[in-house]
Amino acid sequence: MEVRNCRTCGRIFNYISGPRLCMACREKLEEKFIEVKEFVRSHPGVGVQDISESCEVEVAQINQWIREERLTFTDDSPIGIPCEKCGASIKSGRFCDKCKNDMTRQFSDVIRKPEAPKPVAPKKAPDASSKMRFL
Secondary structure, eight states: OEEEEOTTTOOEEEEOSSSSOOHHHHHHHHHHHHHHHHHHHHSTTOOHHHHHHHHTOOHHHHHHHHHTTSSOOOTTOSOOEEOTTTOOEESSSSSOHHHHHHHHHHHHHHSOOOOOOOOOOOOOOOOGGGSOOOO
16 A cells, blocks of 8 residues: 545545545545536536536536546536547547547557468378379
8 A cells, every 4th residue: 555645635545546535535525526416407507617616616626527427418508528639529528429439440440350360271182193203
């Protein structure tokens, strides 16, 4: 295990994996997430800035939850974040559907299944004319 300082409160804790937050700060962040999720459900069509001000959560944290696909929005919602590859507006995740399909196609082209070995033709029985003769 590794000992680190919490990014939020500065307390020392045993770091295992994930965000560098102590358990108390992780719980507070999870409570904020639930609050944001309920606020979005009760106020459809609200913007990220309004969510941030109402719930006292940073815009960057809301965008991170959207990128992690923990927060998703309907197609008629004004909230959108840019695709990391082409910049198109998306409702959740990191990439738009077009870029996901392009990357999938490129990966499948790079990682091709090995071709089956070609069957070896059986050896023909030697015929009488091809035999070696001695004098």
